[in-house]
Amino acid sequence: MSSDAPVGARPPAGKTFFGHPRALSTLFLTEMWERFSFYGMRAILVLYLTAAVADGGLDLGESSANAVYGTYNAMVYLMALPGGWVADRLIGARRSVLWGGVVIAAGHYVMAIPTGWSVFAGMALIVLGTGLLKPNISTMVGDLYERDSPRRDAGFSIFYMGINLGAFIAPLITGFLGEKINWHLGFAAAAIGMTFGVLQYVLGRRNLGEAGARPADPLLGADRRRALTRVGVASVVVLAVLLVLLLAGWFTVDTVVNLLTVVTVLVTVGYFARILTDREISGTERSRMKAYVWLFLFAASFWLIYDQAGSVLNIFAADQTDRSVGGFTFPASWLQSVNPILIIIGAPLAAALWLRLGHRVSTPTKFAVGLVLNGLSFVLMAAAAQAAVGGDLVSPLWLVAVYAIQVAGELSLSPVGLSATTKLAPVKYASQMLGLWFLATAVGDAIGGQVARLADTWSQPVYFLTFGLASVVLGLAAVMFTRQIRHLMASIH
Template identity: 50%
Template sequence: MSDERGGGERDTPEDRTRRTGAVPFDPAVPPPHAEEDSTRVVPRDHAFFGHPLGLLTLFGTELWERFSYYGMRAILLYFLTDTIANGGLGLPDDVGNAVVAAYGASVYLLSVVGGWLADRMIGARRSVLYGGVVIAAGHVSLSVPDTRFSFAGIVLVALGTGLLKPNVSSMVGDLYARDDPRRDSAFSIFYMGINIGSLLAPILVGVAREIGGYHAGFAVAAVGMAIALVFFVAGRRLLAGAGEVPPNPLTRADRAGVVRLVLLVALGALVALAIAAVVSGGFEVTTYVDALSYIALAAPVATFWVMFRSPKVTAPERSRLRAYVPLFVAAMLFWMIFEQAASTLSAYAQDHTELEIFGHTVSPAFFQSVNPAAIILLAPVFAWLWVRLDDRPPTAVKFAIGLTFAALSFLFLAGAAAIAGDGRSPWWVLVVVYVIQTVGELCLSPVGLAATTLLAPRAFKGQAMALWFLATSAGNAITAQLVQVTADASPPAYFGGIGLVALVCAGAMFAVAPWVTRHIREGADAA
């Protein structure tokens, strides 16, 4: 699933300091309060498959939180676009798709904020706890059969996920000493929990929706989040203080800079909203969707601009940063296609796909379980393959291959839609689409964060980590705009057009891969 985009990032307090960009990281200078953090006793027990019991706490928390997240996401589009008589909100299809894409963009934007808050103010544990409570409140709001609660619920889930998502995995790293050989195995177990939750959620929530309507489905997601909170609160003592102390807390000298940053971000958000209001001619649902899209697209551009112009960036670092730009574009386009699982692909499942499989009728939400199932099956194969190939091909080529598979998935779907015409495609068409995208994900995702850390300027390690997450946010923002301007396009035209453009971009990525690879190697040598 998308949660594995870091390729199993092994977060430590120092890593998180670099990721959030609080201060340039110097390994020779301990972060503030490092002494207090170093006194924490790292768990030594082996009670959970050879790992500390604290891993069980985080495994269960993430499994059920992902269950709630992907369960809600599996039926969100249907809820937004179904008629009011059927319990939906009655939004036009293009607006519903845009809202879902904007929701995805906001989650990754807010994840950057959540990581910063944990690192500098409240610590990872409180961030996870507060985020979980907000998510649960959002699911409960969505389960109330009153439209006034619906958008509030969506906003609450996005806010809570932004707090929780980047921090629960960092706590896994805190359970182990830096040289503990069990760290890799721990993250493998942890990510298995992610995929179990995301595999079961669309199936069970989809069934609940079929039986009791949308609000019953959201109630099931709320139960999942409640179980996650029980795991987390009950298992606090097993965490041995992991995530309790912010690794780089704010000092008095930092406050003026933080205030300026907050004011600047608020001003940018107001400008984006004003522009969106002028473009749409008022304040509609699409106004807020467009404003969020502008912010999500502007954030990485601003980050690149600051990095390139900074006097702290040396000429060799600036050269390596230029090599990162095509990787970022490729990742953005990949996630733009991949993240449409919750929007356009969900719509295709409901409106253009046969839902009878071997004599049994399934919910259209069922197809969103294909990706985590494929991850569980294929991830060990790819892990073995990269070892056999000695980690070849190079990173840039893997990016190009990943984007190629994403493009081919949409081209395949366009062809299947054209063959189906006014009828419905066989159920296996979408299964093939999701499997193709999963292969692409396994090529691109695990190496993305590693390339980011290698090519980022030393003074901007934290912002570069944020930049990697902003690729997904920007991809969702592009989708939010595309679905509105192509509202009248047929499925073959829509999927085929995006697939062709992505395929051309993949070809360009193959062309520049030798140049990017050379810069990556120079970055590794410099490091």
């Protein structure tokens, strides 16, 4: 007989954190510093890639830089899938978070080395570390609540505040250091932030009780050895492919970006097929997974647009926005702090709203609202781009308004999606399902990186208007399928 709570969930008793389990504070602060490092680096990445060599940058074209940015984000979230597997089958969520944080910090320190190669080597380490940390820390948050508790959405919304507190502070520091002094100094600040996160997690582990202490479905004996052998073989194959590309002269930024985009989509299709055909999951779990396919597609479409804030919109802020205040021109990356500060303000309101509404507003409906709002933000961005036609610099308030609309959409979809993933997950795929949720971001970002290339060939107003209206139409279509999706969710709200 299965329990309604996730496997291994033993919320520790004692002091509370805003009325929630004390363990939430440890996870909140760890995630805050990890997001500080991630968003701090991300805020200046495209600006560094496109900056002239004389200004300390790599002088990549905007098209390639946008694609690199999108693919990097995609790989960060793609690696959440094997990261969830490592936790589920080998070492547990708690140790996965610890080792992930250590590897992330190492990656940022490598990026701080003032050479061109260090940036790509550092990004590779950050990708691996985030894959271990990101899905498993969210799984541990889910372990603190009963599966269908209304407090669960509120807990994830508070956790989401930690994400955005780090994301708000980071661009202000790394942006100033990177744009005004030295790009690699900005990357070093991100490294220090992640170091704080690791230290805080180690000191606060006593609050966690049993959450994430053991693998949900551990591999033992011969099964464990066989799995590790397969991992080793897969690693050798990946290295061999990279070597072939290098020797054939195909190892270019665009080739690698295109290859990784294809891999991201194929992995997604293959993983859904594996779960849906797994005979060990029940009929109810399979039905819930069919509902989750729809939520996944909606989420991927959302992130395709939303995560262009750090690429296309960031370049717009640098080149077409009047950033002068009292004789001081503030860094373009500072505008990356607008989104998280609005989420910090809005997250408690969203948490209170979900508690008040309870189960009266379904998860699919919240997703539909998020898609419509996301689309409207790009419609407004089309107007901003039209105002900049002819070389005029526009007010940064255009971008502030765009981010405000996107935040409303994000609060309708992202924390709700995290919570829905832990509720709809088959027991066998507990941590891996969080990896699958982040794979929606990976697919959106990978395709979004390719889509962003069109910003170089289409006029900006047409580009923003086309994808904005497409998101609005998809959101309205989602409303029409709400009843069918709720039926597939089998009593999960």
